[in-house]
Amino acid sequence: MIQIGQAIPRTDGRLKVTGAATFSAEHPLPRMAHAVLLQSTIARGHIASIDTARAAAMPGVLAVMSHRNAPRLPREKPGGEEQKPPPPRLNLLQDDEVKYNGQPIAVVIADTLEQAQDAARAIKVRYAAQPARLDFKAAKLRKPKEQPDRPMQTSRGDVQAGLAQASQRIDALYTTPVENHNPMEPHATIASWEGDRLTLYDATQNISGVKKNSARALGIAPEKVRVVSPYVGGGFGCKGNMWSHVVLAAMAARMAGRPVKLVLERTQMFAPVGARPMTEQRFRVGANAQGRLLAVVHDTISHTATQDDFTEPCSSPTRILYASDSLQTTQQLATLDVGVPTYMRAPGEASGSFALECAIDEMAYALKMDPVALRLQNYAEQDPEKNIPFSAKQLRECYKVAAERFGWSRRTSAPRSMRAGRTLVGWGMATATYPANRMPAKAWASIAPDGTAQVRSGSHDIGTGTYTIMTQVAADALGLPLEKVRFELGDTAMPEAPVSGGSMTAASVGPAVHRACTAARDKLVALAVADQSSPLHGFNASEVEAAGGWLRLRANPERGEPMAAVIARNGGQAVSADGDAKPGEEKKQYSMHSFGAVFVEVHVDPDLGTVRVPRIAACYDVGTVLNAKTARSQFMGGIVWGLGMALMEKTEMDWRYGRAANANLADYHVPVNADVGEIDIVALPGNDTHFNELGARGIGEIGIVGVAAAVANAVYHATGKRVRDLPITLDKLV
Ligand code: MOS
Numbered sequence: 001m002i003q004i005g006q007a008i009p010r011t012d013g014r015l016k017v018t019g020a021a022t023f024s025a026e027h028p029l030p031r032m033a034h035a036v037l038l039q040s041t042i043a044r045g046h047i048a049s050i051d052t053a054r055a056a057a058m059p060g061v062l063a064v065m066s067h068r069n070a071p072r073l074p075r076e077k078p079g080g081e082e083q084k085p086p087p088p089r090l091n092l093l094q095d096d097e098v099k100y101n102g103q104p105i106a107v108v109i110a111d112t113l114e115q116a117q118d119a120a121r122a123i124k125v126r127y128a129a130q131p132a133r134l135d136f137k138a139a140k141l142r143k144p145k146e147q148p149d150r151p152m153q154t155s156r157g158d159v160q161a162g163l164a165q166a167s168q169r170i171d172a173l174y175t176t177p178v179e180n181h182n183p184m185e186p187h188a189t190i191a192s193w194e195g196d197r198l199t200l201y202d203a204t205q206n207i208s209g210v211k212k213n214s215a216r217a218l219g220i221a222p223e224k225v226r227v228v229s230p231y232v233g234g235g236f237g238c239k240g241n242m243w244s245h246v247v248l249a250a251m252a253a254r255m256a257g258r259p260v261k262l263v264l265e266r267t268q269m270f271a272p273v274g275a276r277p278m279t280e281q282r283f284r285v286g287a288n289a290q291g292r293l294l295a296v297v298h299d300t301i302s303h304t305a306t307q308d309d310f311t312e313p314c315s316s317p318t319r320i321l322y323a324s325d326s327l328q329t330t331q332q333l334a335t336l337d338v339g340v341p342t343y344m345r346a347p348g349e350a351s352g353s354f355a356l357e358c359a360i361d362e363m364a365y366a367l368k369m370d371p372v373a374l375r376l377q378n379y380a381e382q383d384p385e386k387n388i389p390f391s392a393k394q395l396r397e398c399y400k401v402a403a404e405r406f407g408w409s410r411r412t413s414a415p416r417s418m419r420a421g422r423t424l425v426g427w428g429m430a431t432a433t434y435p436a437n438r439m440p441a442k443a444w445a446s447i448a449p450d451g452t453a454q455v456r457s458g459s460h461d462i463g464t465g466t467y468t469i470m471t472q473v474a475a476d477a478l479g480l481p482l483e484k485v486r487f488e489l490g491d492t493a494m495p496e497a498p499v500s501g502g503s504m505t506a507a508s509v510g511p512a513v514h515r516a517c518t519a520a521r522d523k524l525v526a527l528a529v530a531d532q533s534s535p536l537h538g539f540n541a542s543e544v545e546a547a548g549g550w551l552r553l554r555a556n557p558e559r560g561e562p563m564a565a566v567i568a569r570n571g572g573q574a575v576s577a578d579g580d581a582k583p584g585e586e587k588k589q590y591s592m593h594s595f596g597a598v599f600v601e602v603h604v605d606p607d608l609g610t611v612r613v614p615r616i617a618a619c620y621d622v623g624t625v626l627n628a629k630t631a632r633s634q635f636m637g638g639i640v641w642g643l644g645m646a647l648m649e650k651t652e653m654d655w656r657y658g659r660a661a662n663a664n665l666a667d668y669h670v671p672v673n674a675d676v677g678e679i680d681i682v683a684l685p686g687n688d689t690h691f692n693e694l695g696a697r698g699i700g701e702i703g704i705v706g707v708a709a710a711v712a713n714a715v716y717h718a719t720g721k722r723v724r725d726l727p728i729t730l731d732k733l734v
Contacts, residue, residue: 001005001704003472003482004694007629011487012231012467020146021231024203025188025263032190032425033062035252035262036243038106038123039271040098043658044306044337047096051124055108057061058122060115060439062256064445066106067093069253074219089308089340091244091272092251098127099307100339101658102271106246119570125714132337134658136278136303139334140166144304144311145516152311154319157326159284162295168366174283177650178303179276180269181344182665185233187273192259196220196252200227204242205235205460206499211492213242219252230490236680237343240501243273254629270663274342275651277302277312279351281360291369291377298356305340312341314352317433317705319385320593321356322378327385335407340659343501345641346701349434350708354645354726357430357709359699371429371713372399383591391690394621395431398597401682404428408598415720424604426718430706432596432620436688436697437502440511440582442495445474445516447524447575451549451564452484455517457476459489459497459509464700468504470513470626473694478519479546480563487513495578501701503698504628508581511696516579520588521546528566535559564598581692585662585722590690594697596620598706609733611715613648614677618703623688624695631699633680636702642668645704647727651671 015021040047052064070093075085077231086092091104098105106123112117133139144152164170190201198220207227216224230527232239245262253260264273284297302312315329328366344350364371379396382389403409411427412418418425443457455474470487478485488494490595497509525544528536528551536544536551536559545554552560566574586592604611616639625631648669652662662668687695708726715733716722 003475004151004626005628006051006472006629008472008482009629010465010468011225011471011480012461023185023231023233024190024201025261026199027190029190029192029320031113031258031260033109033256033258034113034116034583036108036120036248036258036731037104037248037264037268038101038120039196039261039268040101040105040107042098042127042367043134044130044307045098045127047098048126048128050106051060052106054120055119055521058115060070060111060117061119062109062111062423063346064106064108064119064123065093065255067096070094071254073217075252075345081094084216086247087213089241090217090247092217092247100271100305100337104248104413107248107252107632108282111248111261125397132658136334136336136345139336141301141332141334141363144309144331144333150313150329152313152315153329154315154385155328159295159297159326161286162326163286165288166294168287168363169357170283170285170362170366172283172359172362172724174281174302174358174732175725176351176354178250178278178580179344179649179655180583180651180660180668181236181238181274182269182668182670183361183529186264186269187239187243188263189249190261190726191253192258193253193518196224197399198225200225200228200250200477202229202246202306203232203239204229204463205232205239205501207458207460207490207492209499210242210427214247214250217247228490228491229460230461232462235500236345237347237501238274239726240343240499241274243691245272264455267663267667270660271339272652274340274535276351277310277341278343279312281314283355285359285363287367288364291367291374293378294320296322296324296330298332301334303336303341305336306337309333310341313348314349314355315603316348318356318412319354320383320591321380321431321433323380323384324378324691327361337718345638346434346704349701349705350645352706353430353432353705354712357706358712358724359571361428361713361716372403375431386591388591390687392593392623392688393595394684394686395595396631397684398619398621400618401598405680408599409481418439420603422606424606424718426604426714426716427599427601427716428710429597430713432598432706433700433703434503434594434702436507436594436691437504438507438692439498439504441497441512443509443512443516443579443728444495445478445520445577446581447478448518448565449564449567449569449572451573452486453478454488455513456488456494457497457509458492458499458638459505461489462500463536464505464634468630470509473510474511474517476512476630478521480549484549490585503700505698506696507692507698510626510696511581511692514577514693514694516577519577519579520575523577524566525551526561531566531569534566535567564602586690592691594622594702596656596702596706598710600710601713602718604715604718604733607666609730611728613643617680619684620680620685621684621686622699622702623697625683626696631683632681633698634702636679639707640671640676640677642704643676643711644728646708650727
């Protein structure tokens, strides 16, 4: 049976629900000590004094590490490249400077977690504070550095002329707040030295990145570092970069002479490990009476940090989604004294699509056009920026399928025109899109004498289903039943794979696994046809197929033998092969993106302004779906997060101090089961072979894209109130 596409339950599901899966903080090491991070309580200034004497004398305390006694790390040497400094976003206790509230300023290491926590409270810090730059509106703006593949300042056609000619114009400002990642598993690192070799058990989306960057920060050779991360309890982008605590754990372990475990508390997830930056996006859109877009101008300001830059590239969807006659996008950064922001699920697309897809909706009302019809009127048949074809695009079909399943044709267009009893009912929709990303990846496959196979790639399963889909890809390529294939990941001792970010794991690692397995199978076939004792002897390798653990003649499946038999007669050694896959020149020929359409029904209480979302229908075009079940979970997780983004999620910064006031899961609101209604998800059949040999684009991020706009558009339809500031809380509706 072909396994790719099947709704196989997670191969690691039982391990996870029985607690047998070992997450980063759960690796039992002998003599493990526990570390606790102490954070700054001012946003900018210097540590005038830090008194650690009392803490150091407390029971069980092994060491207190601050800028006064922390191991000295490599610093940038003028002109010298060989001693590379740590990545600029890290705070590694090398000086007394405070650059944001919540910055790591000390680490306490003790026999037990409680002793370390207790001692951390006994540390006395005095600051010499300086005025912090914490006013987004007043911040001096500057342009971010251009990134290859992600132009920020773009222009085509004459937007001024387009706006002047337009019969309808929209000019609106949309804002999105700071948001913080809250995976179930917080960041966690166990660091263990054996001589000059370091092992890190780390909750990360990028084991090879942690290996390279921790080595760079510590000034040791990358070969001396091994990073292990077999299970990750959610990443969402915050585990894509390596943050300070990883290196601090290694420094602490060296200081204590013991393995050290450092787990961030929930509250510590709200400053030193990234956030989605807040954005302010202005849209100016002009259209003619028929609804053709003549001009689109998208100006974005996102916040960044003093310490290091991060840009939320909100114009990514704007640049490719509609065939507007002219378009201009700009991006600026407002620098604040806060922790460095970072990638959060669909960085740029999630926040950018909120503004774009609301602006298009506003234009639809201005034109008295159906929002779907307006989008179809401006459907981009090819990439409107690069003027090259899409590798595959079925967005028209997405609109059609989702609209039909939702019942969109029964919508009455006027705001406040639909009700269920007293409740205001609103129907809104939006487009989703996310780029098809891919990076080089390697894998290894080995068929054992007992007819089972081991397949490895140094990738990650951040809850996405990598174990499962790679087992399926491997089983098909090897011709083995699923249960005979064991796929392993999460160790830098394995062949290198890229960061599990940008929705690229399936698309990058899948082809490498496919190639390794195909190569191992081909080796086995070559052994069989060359073996006089094999029933396949003398046949051409191309006449032989592998399926169900057997090699058989294609033309005559009766003729064949078990794979194990071939190995047994040929030295009894496992047959292994490497696989290596990387993107080629296809990006120059094709514009590669996934697409989708999401339709939302909201119920708004006319007196209280509370918004409920009883149902959502969405349809996606993501190329080949490797596993119908894990794919659905990815889409659904993204959609649910989109609901949170629309209605609840916001880091309430206290801008006097640059500190999150709701840094816990009681006050930082995300949707729970009771907030989520029916979600109908369809993934169209597809096979984007221009992109890779599996035809599969990533699906980790597209689910969140467009959802906030669809909700906002539905809220407008229900209430006649256009809320352009997320989240849409009840105070904005009454
Ligand atoms: Mo994703 S935000 O690129 O982990």
